[in-house]
Amino acid sequence: MRNITSMPSSATADRLQAFRFVVVGLANTGFGYAVILAGLFAGLGDIMANALGYAAGLVMSFTLNSRWTFRASVSRAAFVRYLAVFLFCFGVNLAIVLTARQVGFMGNPLVHLFGISVYAILFYLGAARFVFAQDRPFGLSVRENWPELSVLTALIGAYVLLWNVPVSHDVVWQMWIARQMLGGATLYKDILELNPPLWFWIALPVEWVAVKLGISGKTAIVAIVFSYLALAIGLLASLLTDLSPARRGILLVAALLAVTLIGVSDFAQREHLALIAAVPYTALISRRADGRRPDWALAFLIGCFAAIGLALKHYFALVPILLELWLLAKNRRKWQPLRPEVVAMGAVAVLYGIALVTLAPDYLSTIVPMLTTAYFGYESSWSTVLFMPPVFWWALALALVLAPWRQMHSYHVAAALSAIGFALSYFAQQKGWRYHAIPATGMLFIALAALLELHLSRVNILRNVVLVVAMSVPLVIFALIGPYKNASKGEVSQLLQDVPRGNVVMMVTANPSRIWPMVDDGGYIWPSRHFALWMLTAFSQDLQRTGELSPKLTQMANLVRRQTVVDLSCSPPDVIIVDNLERSKASGLDPISFLSEDPAFGAFFANYTKVRSIERFTSYFKAAGWQPSRPKDCRTIF
Numbered sequence: 001m002r003n004i005t006s007m008p009s010s011a012t013a014d015r016l017q018a019f020r021f022v023v024v025g026l027a028n029t030g031f032g033y034a035v036i037l038a039g040l041f042a043g044l045g046d047i048m049a050n051a052l053g054y055a056a057g058l059v060m061s062f063t064l065n066s067r068w069t070f071r072a073s074v075s076r077a078a079f080v081r082y083l084a085v086f087l088f089c090f091g092v093n094l095a096i097v098l099t100a101r102q103v104g105f106m107g108n109p110l111v112h113l114f115g116i117s118v119y120a121i122l123f124y125l126g127a128a129r130f131v132f133a134q135d136r137p138f139g140l141s142v143r144e145n146w147p148e149l150s151v152l153t154a155l156i157g158a159y160v161l162l163w164n165v166p167v168s169h170d171v172v173w174q175m176w177i178a179r180q181m182l183g184g185a186t187l188y189k190d191i192l193e194l195n196p197p198l199w200f201w202i203a204l205p206v207e208w209v210a211v212k213l214g215i216s217g218k219t220a221i222v223a224i225v226f227s228y229l230a231l232a233i234g235l236l237a238s239l240l241t242d243l244s245p246a247r248r249g250i251l252l253v254a255a256l257l258a259v260t261l262i263g264v265s266d267f268a269q270r271e272h273l274a275l276i277a278a279v280p281y282t283a284l285i286s287r288r289a290d291g292r293r294p295d296w297a298l299a300f301l302i303g304c305f306a307a308i309g310l311a312l313k314h315y316f317a318l319v320p321i322l323l324e325l326w327l328l329a330k331n332r333r334k335w336q337p338l339r340p341e342v343v344a345m346g347a348v349a350v351l352y353g354i355a356l357v358t359l360a361p362d363y364l365s366t367i368v369p370m371l372t373t374a375y376f377g378y379e380s381s382w383s384t385v386l387f388m389p390p391v392f393w394w395a396l397a398l399a400l401v402l403a404p405w406r407q408m409h410s411y412h413v414a415a416a417l418s419a420i421g422f423a424l425s426y427f428a429q430q431k432g433w434r435y436h437a438i439p440a441t442g443m444l445f446i447a448l449a450a451l452l453e454l455h456l457s458r459v460n461i462l463r464n465v466v467l468v469v470a471m472s473v474p475l476v477i478f479a480l481i482g483p484y485k486n487a488s489k490g491e492v493s494q495l496l497q498d499v500p501r502g503n504v505v506m507m508v509t510a511n512p513s514r515i516w517p518m519v520d521d522g523g524y525i526w527p528s529r530h531f532a533l534w535m536l537t538a539f540s541q542d543l544q545r546t547g548e549l550s551p552k553l554t555q556m557a558n559l560v561r562r563q564t565v566v567d568l569s570c571s572p573p574d575v576i577i578v579d580n581l582e583r584s585k586a587s588g589l590d591p592i593s594f595l596s597e598d599p600a601f602g603a604f605f606a607n608y609t610k611v612r613s614i615e616r617f618t619s620y621f622k623a624a625g626w627q628p629s630r631p632k633d634c635r636t637i638f
Contacts (some may be wrong), residue, residue, distance in 0.1 A: 020069040021124050028061035058086060070132035078131055085126035089119045095205060130297070147249035148237050151256050155233065158260050159226045162267070166484045167218055168435070169516035171268045173531050175210075175217030176520055178203035182211070183638040188362035190635055192529050192563075194371060197360040198352060199270060199312055225268045228276055228309075229259045235280035235302050239287055239294060247453050251411070254449030254471075255279050258442035262474055265481045266435035270312040271422075275439035277309025278319055278418050282443065284341060285323045286414035289330050296340045303344025310345075311352055315425035316439075320345060322421045323414060370535070373552050377510075377537030377585055380432040390437035393473055394423055397444040400470055401451060412450035419443035441474050488617075492518045495577055495612060495619045499524070504571050507617075508595065509579035510536035510586040514617075525637050527571035528564065533591070535560060536581065540589035561598035568604060570634035572627065576608055576620045583616060604628060 062082045066072045096118060177191055177200050185191055187200060203221070210220035236255055240248045259279065263272040280302045287294055310316040324342075328335045356363065385391075401416045422440035429436055452467045492515060496505065501523035507515035512532035519526050539557055542549050549557060581587055596602035607628075608620035 017069060017128070021065065021127070022120075024061055024064045024069055025120060027064065028057045031057055031060050058083070065127060066132060070127065072132040081131040082127065085123060085131055089123045089126065091205065092118060092122060144245060147245050147252050150249065151233060151237075151252045154253075154256060155226075155230055155260075158256075159223075162226075162260070162264065162483075163222060164219065165222060165264065165267050167221065167268050167517070168266050168484045169486065169513045170270075171221060172218065172517035172520050173512065174199055174203050175207055175221060176526070178207035179211075179217065179638050182208055183636060185635055186362075188360055188366055190529060192367065192370070193531065194367060194375070194534070195270075196312075196314075197356065197363060198308075201355075202308070221268050225273070225276075228273070231305065232259065232276045232279045235298070235305060236283050238298055239280065239283045242292075250449055250453040251446075254446050257475060258445050262442045262445060262478050263438055264483055265478055266438060266484060269435045269438070271435050271438045273309040274312060274316050274319075274422070275309075275442040277306045278422075278439065278443060279446070281306035281310075281320065281341065282323065282414045282418045282446075283411060285327055286410040288339075289327055289410040289414065300340035300344050303341030304348060306341070307345045307348035311348060313425070315428050316422070318424050319418050319421035322417045326414070326417055370556065373556055374535040374538035377539075377541050378534065379430045382430075385427065385430055385432040388432055388434075388437065389477070390434075390441055390474075394419070394440060394444060396473075397448055397470055400467065401444070401447045409450050409454040412447045412454065415443050415447035415450055419447060445471060445474055486513060486518065488514045489518055491614045491617050492577070493522075494614055495617060496522060496524070496575065499575055503574040505575050505577070506568065506573040507577040507579060508533065508591045509577075510534055510540075510581060510584050510591075511579070514579050515577065525571060527573055527637065528567045530560075530563075533560065533564070536589055536591060536594070537585040539594065540581070540586040544588055557594075558598070561595055561601055564595060565598060565600045565604060566631050569628045569631050571637060572622060574622050576605070576622075578618045578620065580616045580618070 062079055065082075066078060072078065173193075177185075177187065177193060180191060181187060181200065181204060187193060187197060193200070203217075206220045206224050207217050210217045213220075233252060233255055237248070237252060240251060243251075259272075259276050263269075263275060266272055284294060284299060284302050306320070310319060398416065398419075401412060419440045422443060426436045426440055448467055448471045452464065452471070492507075496518070499505065499522075503524055504527050505515075505519050505522075505524040506527055507519075509515060509532050512534070514532070516531070535556060539549060539553060542553055578592055581589055581591060592605060596605065605620075607623045607626045609623065611619045611621050613619075
């Protein structure tokens, strides 16, 4: 028997393991770089050579780390985990570099040193604690795992069908902003966007990858969102392993339908992402309500995952708050506030707050005052907000979910609470926009599915039929609505049919959907720092109510006129399309007359000639050979 004193201590073994990991990393770097050089010499080009080098290095490092560093067996399951850890760590490294660029540290070697250090530490921890700590053969029992295999197959099929799904004007604007930021523009200074920065920070690495691969930002964001929802389904499946295959199948299929079909009309919108984020988090809280103790790493991952989607709007905080209050009421003295998912969400919230103050202070100093002054113009009447079709279905679904069933199901109660949180968010925003209703609809659909899963084995055909019929309503509605369609696309396309790609196109309108996403889809340059002149709605309503603008709105109107003149002088539009605003919340306001109260705009617009009118839009073309004097500090628009 070996003497225990002769064995290396745990700390010594850990140091030796870390040393071997570093050695493998250095060997991997040298080997990968050699493959890249060979690929370049063979004429493969930058992208293919780089991809080949990383792939070769990844295979070599996995082999050496598994055999030598961690002394584990080589298996397909371990390689899948290894690849997942690599992608996560590389994403963190990329986020550090891109964030540093936005702060102003471009081409700084210390940034890359810090990024690669964080990458190496996280990769080592992931390999030691996750990849090789659960050394087991790869294998799946079709009989036991048919729900997961079926949903995975359906998910792949959905992506094949929807990889080119149209996304809304908001998502196209999100990617447009990311493209400008990568080109050096500063958000909330060069671009005046109303939403907080997280959505646009998320888009930065997506747009960067799209540019490197030579694909559109829309194609990239669809792929990323499908990866996001695939991870949500995977996390949900990890929480349901103790259920029978049939019960897991119902819940997984319901979740898949909710995040794909119900979200398809506004794919990749913030509400769609919030719905995806809430699916595994809601299941996790329901598991805790049942007295289960999920693995801490899984709970922490779900907390991080949920924090990303639920931090996109402050309204979404209602969802975890309601779930936590319910868990507190149910567990009482057994309630534990410092759980991995709570710590993760709290940490993300704190970091986001710090990032907002340090990296985007202009949002608080510039945008928030604009919102408090003029965003009321977009609010709808309560009759409009309340008498929307989704709200009627919510009432029906909640009545079914909260009915006095003989046996309650924690998951259907938790899903209902998440839906209530999202519904309160819908009402708090007071817009009545369709996409604001998506997460509440999706979570209520899941709540009904959880109720059906619980009572399906009971002999009560009428009750089950009622549940199925209620669940089918939103599926049918969203299937009929289909992917995003822009109501103004036909008229705008006709007005721009003879305008070459690369020309500068401006629309004077209060509603961004009148011109977006067509301006970006057509390859045109958008000259304005604003998504649209959204504040015209507040100006119009104030003028109609009092006959004159309030002092704050007067100051804002003068600023917008001045900004518009500067933007258009920097990039003179080849075509200006004017929306008469008749079918908008700014009806009654003549936008050109309003802007021309600044003489500089009137003098600028005098060089444009009316060409054509279609419905509410009129196009004006720039006079041949005319070019205004260019202001200082004009930025390049990409």
